[in-house]
Amino acid sequence: MKIECRRIGKTPVAFQLETKEARFFGTIVFQKGSLFYVKGHIEGHFSAPCDICAEPFDTILDEEIEILVSDGVYEGMDERLDVVEVMDSVVDMDAIFHSEVELIKCDYRRCQHCKT
Numbered sequence: 001m002k003i004e005c006r007r008i009g010k011t012p013v014a015f016q017l018e019t020k021e022a023r024f025f026g027t028i029v030f031q032k033g034s035l036f037y038v039k040g041h042i043e044g045h046f047s048a049p050c051d052i053c054a055e056p057f058d059t060i061l062d063e064e065i066e067i068l069v070s071d072g073v074y075e076g077m078d079e080r081l082d083v084v085e086v087m088d089s090v091v092d093m094d095a096i097f098h099s100e101v102e103l104i105k106c107d108y109r110r111c112q113h114c115k116t
């Protein structure tokens, strides 16, 4: 799902994406200058091997996502949220979804057994 920046105003635009393992839904709204604010939720589950014992295990995804999207290179530095830059004035929600899920996956590489 791609959203053109010029279509995003002060009224939040809803989005919803789904893959076989997860769902990402929420809204994107104009914030200021060339910044857009994304607030969403990722839920689902995936199976991946444990880093320690290599046994695949199931992890529940249940994450609040809050990021800023910058139309063009972001030059500020005072934002408390991660900023994703888009270069063609189009927000690629699938790419954001994918990278957020990858980030979450990096956090969960130990099965319950190896954590304790």
Ligand SMILES: [Zn+2]
Pocket (backbone or CB within 6 Å): 050, 051, 052, 053, 054, 055, 110, 111, 112, 113, 114
């Ligand atoms: Zn393990």
